[in-house]
Amino acid sequence: MSVARAREINARLRAAGITVHEWAGWESRGNGQTSAYEGCIVHHTATAYGMAPAILVNGRPDLAGPLCNYAGNVDGSVTVIAAHPANHAGAGGGRSMGPLPVTTTFNRRVMGLEIVYPGNQPMTQAQYRTAAIWARIVTDVLGYGDIQRARAHAETSATGKWDPGFAPGRTIDMNAFRATAASGQLPVEDTVSWTENLTFTAPDGTVTTIQARDWVMWTNFAAWQAANGIATTNTKLDAIAGTLNDNQAALLAAIGDDPTQIDLTDAQVQMFLNGVSEKTKAAVKAALREGTDA
Ligand SMILES: [Zn+2]
Structure with missing residues (x-):
């Protein structure tokens, strides 16, 4: 089921004009849990602006990979990392869960997008645009079409995470993010030519x-x-x-x-x-x- 859902998400992303890279092995990659996806979480990697780093696949010394299901790359493309549950959200039980459940096994309930940027400064406009499209598509496929099922890690974390951020310790406006995602009124780059x-x-x-x-x-x-x-x-x-x-x-x-x-x-x-x-x-x-x- 996880793979079929992810394939559907990939297809919809591509139909929306987003480049989807596939990290080899994504169809079988996961943390061993069985998915019961009903929403999604957006994060920042706290790494340099860039393309999906290998740590998202391989994990860290203190946390086994995969660390997300999708990566949001600096150029607005995404990389699918894992179809099956990944270790990105910890236990759910934060200050603003929306319709998502409070549970100690939150990762099997939510797909995770790790946006590849420092977090103490804003993600690129291309990353924001893609994240909004991703959130809309994922909640359409997994979350009953309810954009409220797209949350920030900062909203659902039981341990005080603040991602995704735009300045040190400051989380992006998730109500604005969800409104943008739901409306489909997404920013477009380069609306004015530099030779104009x-x-x-x-x-x-x-x-x-x-x-x-x-x-x-x-x-x-x-x-x-x-x-x-x-x-x-x-x-x-x-x-x-x-x-x-x-x-x-x-x-x-x-x-x-x-x-x-x-x-x-x-x-x-x-x-x-x-x-x-x-x-x-x-x-x-x-x-x-x-x-x-x-
Ligand atoms: Zn996070």
Whole structure:
């Protein structure tokens, strides 16, 4: 039953456009318990942004693997780790169980998604989007279509876990997460092209047009705005700011600190770009190349 359910989930994920990687052996992998799935739990791995680490399969010295059923990768793909119950949720009996039972054998009741990111800073937008889709699909397949059966580890933990987080000790807003998952109104990356023109209108009516990536390269916007008294009238600027993920924002801040020179090492650039979509990576890399030439 576990394998059939997981195959159904995989098929629905793929139908939703999500890449599903299969860690060899997932169909027979489990902690030895027999599943009685009726919901799901989302977690953070407290590891670097990345793809499913082997620890999720092999476990830790203090906890046998598998440590989840699915991993939520930095690029928005998932990796199916185990069809059968995994050691991710411990005993259920936390502060907000929803319809899920309080039980000492919670792992056989819930599939677990380990989202691969540090947890003391936000998951990528792609990870959030995929986690919401995963939660919706899993509760449709296993949880009677009840999104309340998708919980955070922080909500169900009997031992004070706080994952998945967005800052040290701070759990993401799970009511917002469930609302997003239920609505299907999911964020989309790169809704504004980096080559798109932005228009600024000065108080005297002077209109300035600049490409988004050039704006990123040439100015720390807040300082520029303060120095010039120019109001932002182009809503697309807000749209860009609204679609930046934290890695992009960190990159822009680093660039903005030094408008005349790009002094990031390749390794730093790769770190900042980790988790950004391929489309955005290409745009940022193009911008960096132009900046270096200037
Ligand atoms: Zn957890």
